[in-house]
Amino acid sequence: MSRIEGVLQTLKGQGRKALIPFITAGDPHPDVTVSLMHTMVNAGVDIIELGVPFSDPMADGPVIQLACERALKHGTSLRRVLAMVKEFRATDNATPVVLMGYLNPIEAMGYEVFADAAADAGLDGVLTVDLPPEEADDVAPLFAARGLDPIFLIAPTTTDERIRAIADHSSGYVYYVSFNGVTGAARINVEEVAKKVTHIHELTALPVGVGFGIRDAETAAAVGRVSDGVIVGSVLVDTIARNQTDIEKLKRELTDLLNPMREALDSLAS
Amino acid sequence: MSVKLTEEMLTALPDARGHFGAFGGRFVSETLMDSLVTLEREYLRLKKDPEFQATFDKDLADYVGRPSPLYFAERLTRETGGAQIWLKREDLNHTGAHKINNTIGQALLASFLGKKRIIAETGAGQHGVATATVCARLGLECHVFMGAEDVQRQSLNVYRMKLLGAQVHAVTSGSRTLKDAMNDAMRDWVTYVDETFYIIGTVAGPHPYPLLVRDFQSVIGRETRRQALEKAGKLPDALVACVGGGSNAIGMFYPFLTDESVQLYGVEAGGLGIETGQHAAPLCAGRPGVLHGNRTYLMEDDNGQIASTHSISAGLDYPGVGPEHSWLKDIGRANYVSVTDDEALEAFRMLTLVEGIMPALETAHAVAYAVKLAATMEKDQMVVINISGRGDKDIHTVAQLDGIEL
Numbered sequence: 097m098s099r100i101e102g103v104l105q106t107l108k109g110q111g112r113k114a115l116i117p118f119i120t121a122g123d124p125h126p127d128v129t130v131s132l133m134h135t136m137v138n139a140g141v142d143i144i145e146l147g148v149p150f151s152d153p154m155a156d157g158p159v160i161q162l163a164c165e166r167a168l169k170h171g172t173s174l175r176r177v178l179a180m181v182k183e184f185r186a187t188d189n190a191t192p193v194v195l196m197g198y199l200n201p202i203e204a205m206g207y208e209v210f211a212d213a214a215a216d217a218g219l220d221g222v223l224t225v226d227l228p229p230e231e232a233d234d235v236a237p238l239f240a241a242r243g244l245d246p247i248f249l250i251a252p253t254t255t256d257e258r259i260r261a262i263a264d265h266s267s268g269y270v271y272y273v274s275f276n277g278v279t280g281a282a283r284i285n286v287e288e289v290a291k292k293v294t295h296i297h298e299l300t301a302l303p304v305g306v307g308f309g310i311r312d313a314e315t316a317a318a319v320g321r322v323s324d325g326v327i328v329g330s331v332l333v334d335t336i337a338r339n340q341t342d343i344e345k346l347k348r349e350l351t352d353l354l355n356p357m358r359e360a361l362d363s364l365a366s
Numbered sequence: 367m368s369v370k371l372t373e374e375m376l377t378a379l380p381d382a383r384g385h386f387g388a389f390g391g392r393f394v395s396e397t398l399m400d401s402l403v404t405l406e407r408e409y410l411r412l413k414k415d416p417e418f419q420a421t422f423d424k425d426l427a428d429y430v431g432r433p434s435p436l437y438f439a440e441r442l443t444r445e446t447g448g449a450q451i452w453l454k455r456e457d458l459n460h461t462g463a464h465k466i467n468n469t470i471g472q473a474l475l476a477s478f479l480g481k482k483r484i485i486a487e488t489g490a491g492q493h494g495v496a497t498a499t500v501c502a503r504l505g506l507e508c509h510v511f512m513g514a515e516d517v518q519r520q521s522l523n524v525y526r527m528k529l530l531g532a533q534v535h536a537v538t539s540g541s542r543t544l545k546d547a548m549n550d551a552m553r554d555w556v557t558y559v560d561e562t563f564y565i566i567g568t569v570a571g572p573h574p575y576p577l578l579v580r581d582f583q584s585v586i587g588r589e590t591r592r593q594a595l596e597k598a599g600k601l602p603d604a605l606v607a608c609v610g611g612g613s614n615a616i617g618m619f620y621p622f623l624t625d626e627s628v629q630l631y632g633v634e635a636g637g638l639g640i641e642t643g644q645h646a647a648p649l650c651a652g653r654p655g656v657l658h659g660n661r662t663y664l665m666e667d668d669n670g671q672i673a674s675t676h677s678i679s680a681g682l683d684y685p686g687v688g689p690e691h692s693w694l695k696d697i698g699r700a701n702y703v704s705v706t707d708d709e710a711l712e713a714f715r716m717l718t719l720v721e722g723i724m725p726a727l728e729t730a731h732a733v734a735y736a737v738k739l740a741a742t743m744e745k746d747q748m749v750v751i752n753i754s755g756r757g758d759k760d761i762h763t764v765a766q767l768d769g770i771e772l
């Protein structure tokens with residue numbers, strides 16, 4: 097069983113929901129990413145999605161675009177991100193880490209070189225925004241052989257036929273994008289999300305994480321009611337943007353954001 | 367390696383997943399997949415629909431003004447002292463470039479799909495103008511995304527688009543040029559996917575765009591083939607076209623791919639020189655990667671970050687290229703070369719002075735290479751340059767280089 101499956105199964109057994117933060121690796125600086133990861137674990141998160149900065153983040157809104165620019169300015173390459181994962185793993189053997197990003201940096205590194213380095217670093221999952229399952233034939237066996245969970249997106253526009261195909265190609269969890277749009281937009285409609293997530297649960301046994309538009313304890317709880325986990329991104333990245341120089345203050349603010357979400361999610365536990 | 371292409375090989379490409387050999391495909395976020403699958407299905411149906419094709423042909427004739435002439439550039443030929451140089455006059459199309467062939471076709475597709483909101487990216491502004499034009503004609507809402515730097519360089523076209531009723535969105539992210547305009551167009555598309563049709567301006571993007579844009583632009587090559595046989599009694603020996611995303615080039619090349627005797631030359635933007643790294647020539651100096659929905663040759667650094675590009679011509683200032691060109695390069699069917707900013711400027715002035723035809727700076731790249739090529743060929747040979755657009759939009763840029771305030 098993969099680390100991701102293990103964590104999600106344990107939570108399920110406790111009737112709890114996964115809190116999954118997203119931050120861009122290397123933002124505000126590559127030297128602080130690992131300690132921010134530990135801070136978030138202390139604030140009660142279950143899985144960490146670590147963004148790999150890309151020069152052309154087509155699916156992201158301005159907040160994460162700027163985070164990519166900051167990270168790239170400090171030379172945050174995919175290799176360096178994997179080194180961060182390895183460093184994190186040295187002191188935290190329990191929290192799964194998923195890389196989320198775009199295909200080209202992986203392609204430039206080479207699929208097999210990447211898969212080897214990812215496994216060596218103790219990475220758990222890979223979510224590549226612009227790699228649909230149709231194009232994943234080359235990477236899938238490489239990931240499977242090393243126990244890396246491929247995580248794919250499902251969108252409001254995804255047909256039932258595609259949901260089944262996506263689930264077939266995924267392990268760990270599937271990521272439901274709560275609305276049509278880029279990260280950081282305020283377009284979430286909780287009722288519609290609930291309907292679609294319930295439907296996805298009918299089509300696959302995989303846990304469903306929901307991301308995009310979750311900004312506070314209230315939206316986290318509303319979405320957590322129907323999903324197996326919530327992914328929180330832009331609001332954290334925005335907090336990083338506002339506290340680039342005072343890292344201690346940044347850690348306090350991240351903690352202050354995540355704590356109420358944790359509590360709100362746990363208050364759903366039956 | 368050079369492969370003899372046959373009709374069967376060509377009709378098999380792109381394959382069902384939109385691949386041209388190792389290139390192409392559909393690398394987009396999940397939100398767009400259903401829309402692309404629908405577009406592919408509807409396009410493949412309409413491609414065979416006589417009513418759709420008849421409407422397209424009629425619009426090309428009566429609205430665009432096709433066929434565009436194939437003109438023998440006698441004086442340029444004499445000055446060059448080599449092969450006969452002929453010009454395929456896409457600059458005479460309505461709106462002044464080849465871009466309208468494609469926007470007519472895609473706007474027609476949008477109408478058949480019942481989409482009323484159109485978005486487009488633009489570099490030089492020619493595709494933006496051509497999109498705004500068809501939207502005005504069909505009463506469609508039009509949003510054009512344009513890099514903030516290009517908004518500066520091509521202010522005339524920006525105003526033209528506004529006069530045509532389009533909203534122009536200046537894109538300030540990244541390098542503020544064409545690739546960033548395409549990023550923002552894709553962000554808009556993902557947000558308003560249900561009501562929006564994205565009219566991509568070149569043979570790049572996710573499947574089926576490289577296919578359908580190539581089909582719409584192939585009218586250039588089909589006409590050239592017929593006109594060459596009529597006027598010169600033979601097929602050309604060489605075709606030369608500039609390559610930004612590659613739509614005017616593929617439109618010219620495609621109907622000649624199985625004619626082995628016809629040499630194909632795609633001319634990329636060499637900028638300040640390939641050796642300086644300040645250029646926009648992915649086929650000459652890049653390597654395969656994935657950007658904007660397809661796998662193709664790209665300009666990128668060792669870490670897979672897209673490199674910034676430089677060209678004097680906004681329409682060529684793009685780090686990628688259509689996947690079919692990547693395939694043609696790898697199988698050796700087409701040759702990809704580059705000319706510098708300075709060479710292009712010189713060709714811009716030469717064609718203007720010698721033939722009274724002012725080409726777009728994009729097109730001037732093709733002219734510069736063709737003149738060099740023709741000089742090495744026999745007098746009874748024939749070179750056709752695709753004059754993809756006229757140069758009015760670039761007068762400001764050239765005047766500035768001459769130190770003149772207009």
Ligand SMILES: Cc1ncc(COP(=O)(O)O)c(C=O)c1O
Nearest residue numbers: 492610611612613614681754755
């Ligand atoms: C006149 C002209 N030629 C060529 C191009 C380059 O595009 P493509 O390579 O798709 O033909 C442009 C793009 O703006 C253009 O305006």
